[in-house]
Amino acid sequence: MSARQMKLGLFLWATGHHIAAWRHPDAHVTAGIDIDHYIALARTAEAGKFDMVFCEDAAGLREANVNIASQTSRSIGFEPISLLSALAARTERIGLVSTASTSYNEPYGLARTFASLDNLSGGRAGWNLVTSASPIEAANFGATGLRPHADRYARAREFATVITGLWNRRAAGHDGESFSVRDPLDIPPSPQGAPVMVQAGASDDGKDLAARTADVVFSAAQTFEEAKAFYDDLKARLAAYGRQPDDVKIMPGVAPIVAATKAEAQAKYDALQELIPDDVGVALLSSYLSISDLGRYQIDGPLPELPESEGMKSRQALVIEQARRDGLSIRELARYFAGARGHWRVVGTAAQIADELQARFEGGAADGFNVMPSWFPGELDAFATMVVPELQRRGLFRKDYEGRTLREHLGLKRSV
């Protein structure tokens, strides 16, 4: 018997992860600002025994070009701590993980907020630490612009030290480079002690910070080899911080499209791809590559040589490698990328998708997966009713919750 079971997160995103999801004929077009939509999604995931729902975040517009932005649904949506606090009152068991920035918050404030979410939910809160790489966000928080990568991570390291000290009731009093905090946290200890710490940065700085502080790491990997390399790299870094390999759960993103037959699943995917306007796909790709405008290059030509950016270093490398490997034109890469935003796309039957997930899980490339349905609710419903039962039949995923808290779902020690 195999005691080890995979972890599943549901990555929430308004109408869905596909850039054109909102244009899908059955997509609920107002989803991003509809609380009932999110309550229904969270309950579907809870019925499917998912470990957690997860919200990504940006404190600002995601696209500087207003005309491009207006062709996507991504300029509008709930602030995730508000959303998850609301979901806490309408769900029972599922974990609630919100992103929040170390660049635009103070540790005492976030410590209070997440402790409150942990208390509201009976111990189901998690915090995804980001340093915020977007200059659009930076402009909402002062006139100095985006800080360099290394500075953001220095602040993030100090932030993580202070916030975990507050949650774990270590001696108060911190006077550091970026932060000063005098008092202990003025919210009583929450059920988990410290909410679950999540990270997704895949740069060297990001991986080191994750190895030191994270309980869960989200990653993006197209191939088994990339996923395995990331997994081994991160787990190998843990020993330096006195941690065991099992102390961190690595959960790559997966964007599944499931149907009764492979052909039917492929047809669903193709139909979505057709809904992506070229300029939107190219702009999205430009933004993830952190370069100002790919639109000035031939859309049917290859990706040009690109300088290393201050924004998302690791993600840039991933996308460029993809293009070179498959000999893709800008248009092809843009479409491919827009569909799953650089994450792993699997298209097929429930059994085929379960095979793929099982291979990465048992091959030592993942402890679980962060599921990114292409559009809501359709692809979530399909995954929850087709793939989850298949994983359960194979003994790879729980049939019911055993614990109450997110830490218990994930098999993590209570923080000390």
Add this chain to the structure above:
Amino acid sequence: MHLAVSLDIASVTGRAGLTLAEIAGFVRKVEAAAVDMVAISDSWPSGKPSTSPFEATTLIAALATVTEKIGLVASASTLMHQPYNLARRFASLDIISHGRVGWNATMRQNPREAVNFSRPEGFSDADFRRRAQEYIGIVQGLWRGWDADALLFDKAGGRFHDPGKMHMLDHKGEFFSVRGPLNIARSPQDTPVLVMSGLVEAEFDFAARFADVILLGDGSPANVKAACDDLKPRAIAAGREPKALRVLATILPGPQLTADRLDDWFETEPCDGLNFTLPADLSALDDFADRILPNLRRRDLARPARTGATLRGNLGLGTGGER
């Protein structure tokens, strides 16, 4: 008469805070009695540490999904949040609650805040006031960044929103620089309601110009009338309709609050309504719910029907509109 309940969940040290179920149960009772809004605060202005398990904005998010009509106001400090984040939090809460949310912006500096938020030197009162005023202006400006009809949802045409109806803030001030816009749509009630409390006279002009609701400190009906008569003309002088600002008197409902004393308030109507402040104490909540609420509910039969489902509707504020 408009009715509000202020609940301070920062219970005293040594006593367990109220649970979510206890708070939600109380708020639903108050809602059933047609109270316009409940205002939640989570820290002691005196600087004593709170032992509440909840922070106010996250608590009202949870309450929004288990109530239907009552307004939900949270106190939030201008030192504990960046203005962009706070504007976005309340704009989100306002859509989650279908237009029932307000922000209680206190002008008092809590001594525990600066020292825990990397500002050990703190602010002088004058600096704090100028900073808070700039902050409130930014928040209200961000709340108006998207026109009410900006979202098109045009699947076939591929147009999600009209970029001409989204407006940058481009604020550059003494304390803050914020480009905007928020990444959330316009509020169902135009903007969240701005509540101000703990005011001193130096802040009256500002509050009369920008606040939707002012909560006065406790005092006799005569004192309250004097304060209200001072504030209303300032609002009119700032070009506002008198009904655009609601001034509520604060009452401490202990055993000393008898039916006769309540009668005085209802008969003299010294201002727009009453705000009952309650501690995080189950017996105090029960006393209020069992003794005072039935009295209020009886009087409510004589009140005009609510004009709308939003907090602005409850308060008869109309929409916020462009300034």
